[in-house]
Amino acid sequence: xxxxxxxxxxxxxxEGASLELRCNYSYGATPYLFWYVxxxxxxxxxxxxxxxxxxxxxxxxxxxAEFKRSQSSFNLRKPSxxxxxxxxxxxxxxxxxxxxxxxxxxxxxxxxxx
Amino acid sequence: SxxxxxxxxxxxQPVGSPLSLECTVEGTSNPNLYWYRQAAxxxxxxxxxxxxxxxxxxxxxxxxxxxRPQDRQFILSSKKLLLSDxxxxxxxxxxxxxxxxxxxxxxxxxxx
Numbered sequence: 267x268x269x270x271x272x273x274x275x276x277x278x279x280x281e282g283a284s285l286e287l288r289c290n291y292s293y294g295a296t297p298y299l300f301w302y303v304x305x306x307x308x309x310x311x312x313x314x315x316x317x318x319x320x321x322x323x324x325x326x327x328x329x330x331a332e333f334k335r336s337q338s339s340f341n342l343r344k345p346s347x348x349x350x351x352x353x354x355x356x357x358x359x360x361x362x363x364x365x366x367x368x369x370x371x372x373x374x375x376x377x378x379x380x
Numbered sequence: 381s382x383x384x385x386x387x388x389x390x391x392x393q394p395v396g397s398p399l400s401l402e403c404t405v406e407g408t409s410n411p412n413l414y415w416y417r418q419a420a421x422x423x424x425x426x427x428x429x430x431x432x433x434x435x436x437x438x439x440x441x442x443x444x445x446x447x448r449p450q451d452r453q454f455i456l457s458s459k460k461l462l463l464s465d466x467x468x469x470x471x472x473x474x475x476x477x478x479x480x481x482x483x484x485x486x487x488x489x490x491x492x
Contacts, residue, residue: 298477298479298480300479302481308485309470309485309486310424310470310472310481310483312475312480312482315480317477356424358481360480366479367429368479368481371423373423
């Protein structure tokens with residue numbers, strides 16, 4: 267069965283600094299890959315997605331993610347973090363062998379220092 | 381694009397009481413629908429999913445059940461709540477590719 271690992275439970279960055287959130291997956295083939303963001307007390311919002319093709323994908327709110335097949339990774343990046351980016355971030359995969367169901371990582375909580 | 385409604389937004393229920401959470405979807409037809417639970421400070425646990433009216437698949441054995449009486453309505457129920465049922469319940473559907481998910485605003489359930 268596939269699995270998703272987000273190694274960092276909590277990350278703190280200063281406003282204006284760059285950000286990278288890590289995501290690794292375990293699956294025999296290339297899955298569909300996603301990043302979601304959740305503000306406190308709210309539902310999850312899709313940030314970006316990768317199905318195939320260009321391994322660098324752009325998302326909303328200035329986020330991007332790079333798929334690296336050799337490392338089974340799909341790390342999320344942002345060049346300059348804003349205070350409003352403070353939230354919880356989830357990486358997820360969907361595989362053809364799992365009836366289209368998403369498998370989520372445990373999430374990374376981002377704190378932004380002023 | 382899809383819009384997902386959930387109600388109530390918050391709920392406080394005593395142990396042993398029944399539960400009914402409702403989710404409705406607009407802007408799509410015959411959607412795949414999902415119920416997730418998110419315990420405090422933890423990730424998402426898939427509880428149920430449905431690919432059509434009356435078709436429910438359970439992911440985790442528990443005292444919860446789900447029903448889909450209409451194409452765009454998904455209900456999560458319990459006959460007797462446990463303390464461990466407390467959490468944030470999210471309803472979701474899939475996008476056009478059947479992969480990315482779109483979530484409702486959630487219901488915060490506290491069992492006392």
